[in-house]
Amino acid sequence: MDKKIEQLGTLTGKVLLFGGVYSNLQALEKLKQIAESIGIPPENCIGTGDIVGYCAQPEETVQLLKIWGAKSIVGNVEIQLREGAEDCGCDFREGSRCDGFSQLWYPFAQSKLSKNSLHYLETLPDHFQFNYAGKKVTVVHGAFENVSQFVYKSTPWEYKEPTFKATKSNVIIAGHCGLPFQHKKDDKLWLNPGVIGMPANDGSPQVWYCILDDSLGNFNHKHHSLDYNHQLTSQLMRNGLLPEEYARTIITGIWDNTEILPPIESGLQGFGISF
Template sequence: MTPETQHIGALRGKVLIFGGVYSNYQALEELYKLATKENIPAQNIICTGDIAGYCASPVECLDFLEDWGIRAIQGNVEQNLLNGTDDCGCNFSEGSRCDFFAKQWFPYTAVRMTRRNLNYLATLPLFIDFEYAQKRVKVLHGSMQNISEFVFKSTPWEVKATSFEAANADVILAGHCGLPFADAQADKLWLNAGVIGMPANDGTPRVWYVMLDDANDTFSYEFRSFEYDAGEANQLMMENGLPYSYSETLLTGLWDNCDILPDEETALQGVAIEL
């Protein structure tokens, strides 16, 4: 049985952090090319969860990540696939558009899971912790308390502080919310790399990840974005009867709705992100 937390010791050199593959094989393939170009070893690449979901290629993405040999944690999607639950566990409001669409894409994903996929998911921990440039780092999906908790930049620091206390960490690398951001207070840093499977609701088809650097034994980070063959990913979604609105998001960069977003993030819909 995989432990709740995987302790991986100290990492050195550049570390690539990404999340939310969302079954988008075309985006994952492009990220692999970027990582290979920069000579980032697999042990220095970490996924913050939600490998499956939304898009059309869950099996291909899970097989690819397992073969790549990178580190990853479970997101709520992986947890619910393992538990045999009939929904994604994304913490969507009952009856919302997100909830409506999840009832379409989650069964599509669940029915395609192979024994290999489920065995791989069962090896993934809920958390990873490591030391990096004299910082204690914790990788989680939503929060320490709730794998499905949406934490945004506008989320009050008091909420984030509870996770820092529980994690005993200086840096938290999080996923789930779909938007890239950094928030720092009192020598603590909450860093969300964003996701590669869907655009960040900013009106562009770009997707996001983060590169950590320990040059001069100093912790630093850089948000990076890239484009990929979103047209092919869009076409595969339509061919497989997945939600049209979500397939269009891959091209327009705009989410179908802002149900999960606080007012501050909602006001930024369609505004190109600069990080």
């Protein structure tokens, strides 16, 4: 299938980047409040996909994003939902704990989404491209050729390079892996803003996003942590239909397992985030 790449032209001013809302309405509400409080317009708020996921309010989350007017590409979850697929397409190992959990939260999300929300997901592109502070930027979910590819900071550059080459970009903004990081080599930057729907396995219930700033004429970026009503999010997830383990992670900031993580990232569990 041909990729749908939406060209955003040249963006100026602050740009808010976020990923993995995962049906976490409370986190999205707080992020919207932050964007409005610092004057970032909706068209400068960009998501890396997986709007729908592990938490309890998929319909409300999609509708809030639509009303807000922030931009998002599709993640693997949106692709699967709009195609009526039977699994989330997350590329979890078959029989793993994450695979087992997905057999709970994915059909739950399917059962809650309205036709209106599914139609909205159908309008989302595979990628964004824009120019910012003299850099060509492409937004992907996992990687350009594979929407569900897990790319981490420790992932060798040789696995990141094809996305730069395919898109002819200086900066790649990516999601999917659930962890915020930046990896720079020469004049190229792979930037993951993190996700707002789940903690980053760092032992804190806070979640992560990123802001680009061109006020000094350069391409500047900074990660930020986000406090929100995680107690309510966790409470809503304890509905007997979603994994209890994920509801617990919302509180503890510790993932139930690290089976998708490379050794370096796995070993950093509970040690906080540093850049």
